[in-house]
Amino acid sequence: MIIGVPKEIKNNESRVGMTPAGVFELVKNNHTVYVQTTAGEGSGFYDRDYIEAGADILNSIAEVYALGDMIVKVKEPIEEEYNLIQKGQVIFTYFHFASSEKLTRAMIASGAICIAYETVEDEDGSLPLLTPMSEVAGRMAIQQGAKYLEKPAKGRGVLLGGVPGVAPGKVLVLGAGIVGTQAAKMAAGLGAHVTILDINMKRLRYINDVMPSHVVTEFSNEFNIRKHIKTHDLIIGGVLLKGAKAPNLITRDMLKSMRPGTVIVDVAVDQGGCVETTKPTTHEDPVYIIDDVVHYSVANMPGAVPYTSTMALTNVTLPYVLSLANKGWYKACEEDLSLHKGLNIIEGEVAYQEIVETFQWDEVLA
16 A cells, blocks of 8 residues: 655644554555655654655655555545545544534535544543643643743733742633543642542542542532632643544633633543633634633644654554555454444434534435
């Protein structure tokens, strides 16, 4: 099979879909890999590294799409890429279709086979290709939140860890999944007081067992959310509904009950956000303020630490890429139920129920 690895063109996206080590494994299995020139530079991998691993370097993104039977990348295709995608071509990447009807319709029109990293699902319900980026984003949420709590950034001027004689900052985490757990871990490590909310009692028991005593768990409901947003300095949105739009747990009217300078980091922005006032931002222009509340909602947070993110992503995607390349997409998905759940759109037909429900279409088309 011919695998294409294009350079990411989303704003400030420095990750790349495959490391040289991943390319080496594909070439070892008798596949051809085309990598767009400078595609890996942002992550610390250079054309010479890919050449040494056995890849061929192409000058343009159009060439990569034109030659590839399968395109392996990081972020969803953006508008400039729509017309490059070919009928029957396998696109293996993060799609987050529920956050964009325009993208969804474009991929339907393309006739491509769209396999979404974020909906590949193991038997235990875990999401193996989403997990490493959720780990990165959860940890980064605290770093970014701490920065924007500073007064020059229009935050409350609170140091999360406090100092002797001054109470630490308070962090509210919505969701006790991968993002929430990693955020709580980082915040607790800084010495902040952390409250984490979820509706899954099994997860809350786990958090209660593994976290230090200054991480407090509570059941998530509107009453508790409204109570805590009045007193917490940093709010992390870490809610995920697999393949579907995130619920709005914080509505516009709730912002008025927050103290000026409160910071919200909505990691759920890729799935539409769990805060009603969330809108996607970029690393170039990451924040905006509504009702004196600072919103940080960068849609590709792990792109700010591309070396770590690219390495972590290839670690988990490579076995699936090899399977798709060795067997072809149909057989690979037929034999692997986890990978089959990653099928979102197949040659113009929607194959994932949550997409239909999100956009309130009549039925699954495949």
